[in-house]
Amino acid sequence: MLEDSGFAQVVIGPPVDTFGGATGEPQARSFDVCGYAFLAHRA
Amino acid sequence: MSNETLVDVETLRTQVRDKYREVAEDPHGTHHFHTGRPLAARLGYDQAVVDVLPDRAVESFAGVGNPFSVRRIETGSRVVDVGSGAGFDSFIAATQVGTTGRVVGIDMTPEMLAKSRATAEQLQFGHVEFREGLAEALPVEDGWADVVISNGVINLCADKQAVFAEIFRVLRPGGVLQFADIANGRPVPIEAMRDVDLWTG
Numbered sequence: 678m679l680e681d682s683g684f685a686q687v688v689i690g691p692p693v694d695t696f697g698g699a700t701g702e703p704q705a706r707s708f709d710v711c712g713y714a715f716l717a718h719r720a
Numbered sequence: 721m722s723n724e725t726l727v728d729v730e731t732l733r734t735q736v737r738d739k740y741r742e743v744a745e746d747p748h749g750t751h752h753f754h755t756g757r758p759l760a761a762r763l764g765y766d767q768a769v770v771d772v773l774p775d776r777a778v779e780s781f782a783g784v785g786n787p788f789s790v791r792r793i794e795t796g797s798r799v800v801d802v803g804s805g806a807g808f809d810s811f812i813a814a815t816q817v818g819t820t821g822r823v824v825g826i827d828m829t830p831e832m833l834a835k836s837r838a839t840a841e842q843l844q845f846g847h848v849e850f851r852e853g854l855a856e857a858l859p860v861e862d863g864w865a866d867v868v869i870s871n872g873v874i875n876l877c878a879d880k881q882a883v884f885a886e887i888f889r890v891l892r893p894g895g896v897l898q899f900a901d902i903a904n905g906r907p908v909p910i911e912a913m914r915d916v917d918l919w920t921g
C-alpha cells in the first residue's frame with residue numbers, strides 16, 4: 678500500500694510485542710499482532 | 721492492510737475519539753493496551769529523553785512501536801505528527817529537530833489536544849504546535865514537511881489509502897515517512913474486520 682501511494686525505499690523494523698502482558702494480549706496473540714516501525718521516502 | 725473501507729468511517733471515528741478521550745482523562749485506567757512510561761520503555765524509547773518529559777506528556781502515550789528506531793530526525797527538520805495524542809512523540813521529535821525545526825501535531829480528540837498544548841506551554845516549546853484535524857484531511861500545506869511521523873494511528877483509520885495520500889501531499893519530494901503501527905501475522909476473518917467494536921477493543 679505504501680508503494681501504491683508513491684513511497685519508495687520501504688524498510689520495516691523488527692516486530693515488537695506491543696500487547697504482551699496487556700489485557701488485549703489474547704486477542705493480539707490470536708492473530709499474531711505485533712508492532713512494527715516503518716521507514717519510506719516520498720518519491 | 722487493505723484499501724477496502726470495511727466499516728462506517730464516522731462510526732469508527734466516533735469510537736476511536738471516545739476511546740482516546742478515556743486514555744486522555746484516565747490514562748491509568750483499564751485499557752486493552754499498555755500506556756505511559758512502562759510502554760515507552762517496552763518500545764525501546766531512549767529513557768533519558770523520556771525521563772525529562774512531564775507526566776502529562778507521557779501518561780497518555782499509547783503507541784504501538786517506536787518510529788524513531790528506524791531513523792533519527794535531522795536538526796532543523798519540519799515534522800508533522802499524524803494522530804499526536806497528548807504529544808509524546810511530538811515532544812521527542814522536538815528534541816531532535818531543535819529550535820531551528822518545527823513540529824506540528826495533528827489530532828481529532830479535544831481532550832488530547834488540551835493536554836499536548838498545555839505541555840508545550842509548560843516546556844516553552846515554541847517550535848511545537850498542535851492543530852485539530854483528521855488523518856485523512858491534514859491541516860498542513862502541500863509539501864511543507866520534511867518528515868511525517870505517526871504511531872498506532874493509521875490502523876484505526878477506515879480508509880488507509882486516503883491517509884497515505886494525504887501524507888504524500890504534505891511531504892516535500894524526497895521527504896521521509898517514519899511511523900509505527902500494528903500488523904497481523906495471521907489473516908483476520910472478514911466478519912471480524914467488519915466489526916467496528918474490534919477495531920478499538
